[in-house]
Amino acid sequence: VQLHLGFYIESVSNFRSQEMAFEVDLYMYTSWKDPRLAHNLSDELVLINDKSARDMMWLPDLYFANARHCKFQEVTVPNFNLFVARSGLISYSLRATCSISCSLDLVNYPMDKQHCVIRVISYGYTRDQLRVRWFRKHAVRKNREIGLPEFTINRIVPNYCDGSYHYAITENTHKTGNFSCLMASIFLERSLGYNLVQSYIPTGLIVMISWVSFFIDRRAVPARVTLSFTTLVSLTTLGNGLRYDLPQVSYSKAIDIWYG
Structure with a gap:
């Protein structure tokens, strides 16, 4: 299955240097084709926003590999929508809030620059089963009003982190597989004002x-x-x-x- 993915980063906050982590609120957009859901209804796109109907469909098992914890927004209703085109093309979006770990290099603190990433990978499907790629245009966007007390976000760049990863088969055995991996690289520069x-x-x-x-x-x-x-x-x-x-x-x- 060929899957395309994109992010819209709504906010970045609570950057905790001591814990080497920060909070991110984002929308994740995914698109793939499932011929089993092709239809000939009068509407070109069929909207599915019922959770029970969504749970009966096949969905990619993506997860945030370097997240300490994540939660999906459900106020006032579960924050997702899913469109099915006549061809079976599916567009699925959701909103999540995650605590992302980020290894800091503090040699030049407080005049340091940091590189943090948001890494997304399939939990069980190898690359020959599920191939994940960024959208060709505007793969990663952010809210222009994002402001951090200590940092300035210089840029956010979509990258790939495909590689071999280990996963468990039984208690005493494991297997190595090649997985598709996407990585949104966030480049930050610390503001000197506070330390000044x-x-x-x-x-x-x-x-x-x-x-x-x-x-x-x-x-x-x-x-x-x-x-x-x-x-x-x-x-x-x-x-x-x-x-x-x-x-x-x-x-x-x-x-x-x-x-x-």
Whole structure:
């Protein structure tokens, strides 16, 4: 079966750096041909929006491979529609909200750029049984009003991730098969504004204040020590507050060097 797919991304939100995940609300459009459903009714397209009727039809077993969890929207009714053309061509769309995992590279944080993906693959059908491809035009679109507090979405690019994947047959055996895989690549760039106000400007001012100790009489040891100690405590407190919101990684980040 040849299946074509497209996304319309309604919103991207709740980007959690510590958990390396974000929320996405999207519409998924799929199209394939099922000759068994060809008809000669007066209407060119037959709309099916009854869940029980849909459940009796063959539907592709696609799933979001890197999603931690997904839910299909059902308010106020199940958010899907399905059209059947006279030729048996089926157009099926649905709305889902998913929590997508995204491995972050924080070496250049907070001036970093991230690459996150939404990966879709068939759960059981190999590539010779179900071949999934992007729509030729406008495969991935997004709401122009999407805005993230920390990031700017530079672009979203449709890609392929076809390859060999393992799947279980029994408890002790597995099999390898070639599967069709689609991948929507989201390229993000972190906005510097938050860290500029919360990190760079405060630490710069603290360091400038510490220079006052150079103008204090060298015999006033308590005053000079107190000022230096206060500066050190302030920098440590700011640094710890920043690290609390970030995952524990085994490499140094740009912000660590700044605080160091």
